[in-house]
Amino acid sequence: MDVQIEKKKFSKGKLVMIGGAVIFLILIIYIIINTSGGAKLSVSEERLSISTIKSDVFQENIPVSGIVLPISTIYLDAVEGGRVEEKFVEDGAMMKKGDPILRLSNTDLELSLINQETAVYNLLTQMQISQNAARQNTINRLNQYTDVENSLVEAKRLYELNAKLYEKGAIGRQDYQSSLNNYNYQKQRMILTKKVLKQDSISTKQEIEQAENSYQRTQNALKLMRKKVEDLVVRAPIDGQLTSLDAEIGQSKTKGQRLGQLDATSSFKVRTEIDEYYISRIYAGQVGTFVLNNKTYNLVIKKVYTQVNNGRFQVDMLFEDKAPEGIRRGQNLQIRLALSAEKQALVVPKGGFFLKTGGNWIFKLNEDGSKAHKVNIRLGSQNTQYYEVLEGLKVGDKVVTSSYESFNDIEQLIIK
Structure with missing residues (x-):
């Protein structure tokens, strides 16, 4: 009698196939889990610069290099x-x-000086001769005036005497008329002589003034020539x-x-060159600071040169107080130039991350610091130490601020 053999539910081959499928499924799940959230990279904590977001007093400033120059x-x-x-x-x-x-x-200039001096001497001599002649002419005119005046007095006396005698019939009409005519003639002579004397006085005065003006001009020319020689x-x-x-x-x-x-050594100024990007934000009165021998000094913008050369423009700054002891012409100073007033703000330290991200995102650490993932941020102004954080981070957040150059398209950092 035949014995019925009971058929097994799972053969050895099936078990192998099921095991392989399970292993494959586990591998798929592992890959999915590990690839979720983008590419990852394990990196040593020692290779990273990790900074903490904080609220602090913030002032926008830029670093500029200045050179010490004489004040003038x-x-x-x-x-x-x-x-x-x-x-x-x-x-x-x-x-x-x-x-x-x-x-x-x-020698040409010195010879011209000698010629000018000779010309001045000749003019002075000629002017003296003219003045002497004018004086002599005036004396002659005065003598003539005196003669005419005397003749007028005598003619008047004779006329008045003859008039009385004529009234009494002591003399004839002919003698009376002759004395009257002579008297009238002498009066006319006196009028004419006065006019001539007055005109002569005016002419003499004008000649003297003209001669003095000419002499003064020549003297000024001589002074100028002497100044030219002195300037040698x-x-x-x-x-x-x-x-x-x-x-x-x-x-x-x-x-x-x-x-x-x-170079005037009574004081100094500092000349700086600034990128033309900031030209609209630079004006007289802005303050910059620098440290020398562990002491901070202030500089104030005095003059802005708006001409741009090779993408940069120049600014002159003066020391707010006395210049530091021992400062020298040509010395270079590293200056922080303030572009805004102080304010309270969230800040992140400056670092190499900005070159890769442009300030649009940053790697932020989780609570236990084992991982860092990308977060979008928005930065505002900057100074020599910090960027102002406008969005995406809060006080206490830890972020990676070192360079991202080797991270490429990595979405998450596994920190070891």
Whole structure:
């Protein structure tokens, strides 16, 4: 009698297939779990700079580099051309106002001075001769006036005497008429003589004034010529330090040629160059600070040069108080220039992350610090230490502020 063999539900082959399917399903689930949320990267905490978001006093500023310059520089140009005959000082010398620097020679100019002096002397001599002649002419006119006056007095006396005699019949009409005619004639002479004397006085006065004006003009020309000759000796126009002296004995210098410059050492200014991006936000009165020998000093913008060269413009700044001891021309200063007033704000320290993200997102750590994921943020103003956080973060959040250069498209950091 046959015995019925009971068929097994799962064969060995089926069990192998089921096991393989389960393992495959587990692998798929693992991949899904590990790929959810984007690409991940494990990174050592030592490689990261982790900063904490905080609320702090914030002021927008920019770093600028400034160079110390004298408060003013006077350029020394050759007022008159000539040959360098003598140097009294060397480049770098400290000068007092009026001290001689060098002497030029110019024979043409010196000869012109001699000719001008001769012309003045000749004019003075001629003017003296003219004045003497005018005086003599005036004396002659006065003598004539005296003669006419005397003749008038005598004619009047004779006329009045004859008039009385004529009334009494002591003399004839002919004698009376003759004395009357002579009297009238002398009166007319007196009127004419007075006019001539007055006109002569006016003419003499005009001639003297013209001669004096001509002499004064010639004197002024002589003074100018002497000044030109005096300018052959180049002198310091102010107290200061002589720099860039370009003159050697025997050299010929043309009129207007640069000889050197004199730097006023009574005070200093600082000249900075700023990116043209900020030109609309820079104005006189803004304050910058710098640290020298562990002490902070303030600078105030005095002048803004709006001309842009190579994408930058210049600004002159003055020390708010006395300049630091020992500061020198040409010294470089690192200045923080304030662009806004102080305010309370959320801030994140500056770091390399900004180059990759442009301030649009940042890696934010979770509560236990084991992971960091991307979060969108919005940054505002900046200064030399911080960015102002406008959106996306709160006080106490920890973020990665070091460079993201090697993270590429990573969405999450696994921090070890």
